[in-house]
Amino acid sequence: MQNGETQEEEVKTEANTNEEVEVEAAPEESESTESTKDEYKDKYFYIAAEMQNMQKRFEREKENLFKYGNEKIMTDLVDIIDNFERTLGFIENDEDEKVKNIAVGIQMINKLFNEKLERHGLKKIEALDVEFNPEFHEALSQRAEEGKANNTVVEVYQNGYTLNDRVIRAAKVIIAKND
Amino acid sequence: MGRIIGIDLGTTNSCVAVYENGKYVIIPNAEGQNTTPSVVAYNDKGEALVGKVAKNQAVTNPGKTVYGVKRLIGRKATDKEALDFKKVAPFDVFANKNGDAWVKVGDKEMSPQEVSARILEKMKKSAEDYLGQPVTEAVITVPAYFNDAQRQATKDAGRIAG
Numbered sequence: 046m047q048n049g050e051t052q053e054e055e056v057k058t059e060a061n062t063n064e065e066v067e068v069e070a071a072p073e074e075s076e077s078t079e080s081t082k083d084e085y086k087d088k089y090f091y092i093a094a095e096m097q098n099m100q101k102r103f104e105r106e107k108e109n110l111f112k113y114g115n116e117k118i119m120t121d122l123v124d125i126i127d128n129f130e131r132t133l134g135f136i137e138n139d140e141d142e143k144v145k146n147i148a149v150g151i152q153m154i155n156k157l158f159n160e161k162l163e164r165h166g167l168k169k170i171e172a173l174d175v176e177f178n179p180e181f182h183e184a185l186s187q188r189a190e191e192g193k194a195n196n197t198v199v200e201v202y203q204n205g206y207t208l209n210d211r212v213i214r215a216a217k218v219i220i221a222k223n224d
Numbered sequence: 225m226g227r228i229i230g231i232d233l234g235t236t237n238s239c240v241a242v243y244e245n246g247k248y249v250i251i252p253n254a255e256g257q258n259t260t261p262s263v264v265a266y267n268d269k270g271e272a273l274v275g276k277v278a279k280n281q282a283v284t285n286p287g288k289t290v291y292g293v294k295r296l297i298g299r300k301a302t303d304k305e306a307l308d309f310k311k312v313a314p315f316d317v318f319a320n321k322n323g324d325a326w327v328k329v330g331d332k333e334m335s336p337q338e339v340s341a342r343i344l345e346k347m348k349k350s351a352e353d354y355l356g357q358p359v360t361e362a363v364i365t366v367p368a369y370f371n372d373a374q375r376q377a378t379k380d381a382g383r384i385a386g
Binding site for chain 1 (some may be wrong): 255273284
């Protein structure tokens, strides 16, 4: 019995000590709770803002995906247009009747091909005889050209294209420079 | 608590990325490209053109189109690398009063840091447009062989760019 009483007393004393410790620690804890609260509040605002930005970004990315998603394939197809134009350049003025017919055929295919791609946002960059604009044109060289103002495109070496107003290939050009 | 971006400031091309959801994401520039040529040009109006636009007009404006400044950053004009670069660069490379390698763009004398800052500004702008928030902190890469002066100069470029 005596042992039991002693144990109880010990337990009580321990409990008292704990209470005392808790009471003493209370002001400190409330301060730290306050700062933790502020910290979480800051984090919440940050994450909310981040979420909003992310949403906006996803919207923009979705839009861009629709507009420019086929950029790579368009860039590759543009090479085919180049080759059509190159072929026509060689055979267009041929005297042979057979070749003339082939040229007409290629011209028709080229036109159809261009029209189809235009429907998907591809557009040829106007370059010849316009003022050089580095956003759309890539200067390969300069040469003196009578009757042309400085900085005017005098020759288009390779056509440039835009896809929904974004340049996918700048036109490679030669520009006038008269001293 | 803004986002921190990483910029690979290259001799020929530069690239910017951000760490997101446990992986890095390369941020495309306004032209939709993942890399931006490290080229800065000044047109007749004194405006700075950076990236592909600057590269496109390089032939027409060689004296005011600056590229490869990473070869000069933090170097003395008498360093072998600076002298070698001077031989091939279409713009003037000279020693400023401290002997550092600077470039002359038209009448303007500029430090490689200022030129690099224009590139960093463009990269920063791409990141801000992408993230939708201002960026104030960035990690900028330098080659392992860069000495203290070169590293410091690259940091200065970052500071100029904001």
